[in-house]
Amino acid sequence: FYTSVEVELDNVMKLRKQLAANHDVxxxxxxxxxRASSLALRDVPEANGTYDVKSGTxxxxxxxxxxxxxxxxxxxxTPIVPNTDRLxxxxxxxxxxxxxxxxxDGKLKPEEYQxxxxxxxxxxxxxIDEFSAVINPxxxxxxxxxxxxxxxxxxxxxxxxxxxxxxxxxxxxxxRLSADRRVVDEATAALFLSAFKHYISKPELLML
Numbered sequence: 001f002y003t004s005v006e007v008e009l010d011n012v013m014k015l016r017k018q019l020a021a022n023h024d025v026x027x028x029x030x031x032x033x034x035r036a037s038s039l040a041l042r043d044v045p046e047a048n049g050t051y052d053v054k055s056g057t058x059x060x061x062x063x064x065x066x067x068x069x070x071x072x073x074x075x076x077x078t079p080i081v082p083n084t085d086r087l088x089x090x091x092x093x094x095x096x097x098x099x100x101x102x103x104x105d106g107k108l109k110p111e112e113y114q115x116x117x118x119x120x121x122x123x124x125x126x127x128i129d130e131f132s133a134v135i136n137p138x139x140x141x142x143x144x145x146x147x148x149x150x151x152x153x154x155x156x157x158x159x160x161x162x163x164x165x166x167x168x169x170x171x172x173x174x175x176r177l178s179a180d181r182r183v184v185d186e187a188t189a190a191l192f193l194s195a196f197k198h199y200i201s202k203p204e205l206l207m208l
Contacts, residue, residue, distance in 0.1 A: 004176040005193040007200045009148045015203045031093045038084035040195035047192040049183045050138040067116035070103045080116040130174035140183035144176045
């Protein structure tokens with residue numbers, strides 16, 4: 001089944017600019033998404049599971065190893081960032097850049113793309129606003145991320161105020177979770193996306 005959430009990226013963009021200007025550290029929006037997903041999985045471990053078809057059993061994983069979908073000349077491959085929740089943004093940036101580069105060159109070792117506990121597929125750089133991704137078994141869930149789009153967002157009505165706040169322009173991203181109901185139920189999916197939205201909305205928490 002599928003659940004979607006819209007998140008604002010404006011604070012993420014501000015953080016990226018601050019890291020580049022003050023620390024000469026360049027991170028992508030996708031790196032932030034990976035970090036936020038890993039912390040959301042840490043908070044909602046029930047979403048970090050796999051399903052064994054042969055035995056019909058569910059296994060919740062002890063480690064958070066996020067697979068990142070990478071397009072290569074020979075097709076899609078999902079290299080793994082091990083222990084993602086223990087890595088900082090700069091570490092994730094370096095790890096993903098290395099894995100993606102070697103994936104496109106066909107130089108990944110089997111253990112670097114076989115396995116993983118959760119997957120992220122980002123098509124925002126291809127101009128896609130939103131989509132539904134196919135789960136990569138035996139994983140139980142995959143997060144499909146579209147690109148950020150500028151929208152006019154209404155501000156809350158203030159009772160009794162003479163002047164109402166003007167609508168704001170925000171950068172909105174749609175994230176859609178595809179989940180295997182045998183492992184992740186609807187409430188767990190909602191909790192995961194709520195945690196993910198929380199970390200994206202307050203990216204300073206990703207630095208902790």
